[in-house]
Amino acid sequence: MGLIDRIFTTIFGGGRNVIVETAEVFRENSEKGAARDAALREQALQQYAAEFAVARVGRFDRLMDGLNRLPRPLLAFGTIGLFVVAMVDPVWFSTRMQGISLVPDPLWWLMGAIVSFYFGARHQAHTQEFQRSIAQTLARVPTVVENTRALEALRATTPQIADTAPSAATTQAAVTPQDNPALQDWTAARR
Structure with a gap:
């Protein structure tokens, strides 16, 4: 029993596991990797929390926060405004x-x-x-x-574009009766 006990003590004894240590050379220990990832996430969250821990009560801080929020809405509304102007x-x-x-x-x-x-x-x-x-x-x-x-x-202020102002000659021409052969035929057919 002594020989086998020494072999197992050499391989697994003293809190060591030679097989696990050898395998970790080729493949990451999942449990330790998850622990490192959790520690990394916790540190990142602490960093973000520290950034916002400072109370921003001054006018300058509020102004800067407001200015930082402007570019995206201005770009979006400006683009929509271009579409509106193109139609108007x-x-x-x-x-x-x-x-x-x-x-x-x-x-x-x-x-x-x-x-x-x-x-x-x-x-x-x-x-x-x-x-x-x-x-x-x-x-x-x-x-x-x-x-x-x-x-x-093409502007309306350019000369030689149709004038829409009231004109006595245009009004007179519009109300003066003229011969309309189609209307005369229709009236004759109705009699």
Whole structure:
């Protein structure tokens, strides 16, 4: 019995388990991993709790909290507002959109990077596309100028657009009876 007892004591004795220790070299101990994950979550929650533990009672703190909540609603309502303006005054909207089409892509990339940074996303621009977009933007300038002139000509304040003001000659022409052969045939058929 002494020999077998020594072998088992060597392998499993003294609070050790050589088989478990060897297996943990190749595979994580699930129980210890879960304990580490729980400790990590607890520390993260403590960090978040510490961030909000400070009482924000000053006017500046309330102002900053309010300003931090503005960008998302402003972007959403601004986009909805563009749709409304497009329906209410299409000429005004189209003129502004023609101007926006002249904004070079690098400036859009910068705007996108700023907005992406604010919302936590990453934005990356490519150098070759940068040069190509500048050339495309410059090529669109004559078309945009022509479109803007055509849109401005559609305004009601532009000369040669129908005048809707009351006119004595127009009113007189509208109430003066004229010959209507179809009406005369219908009247004759009814008699």
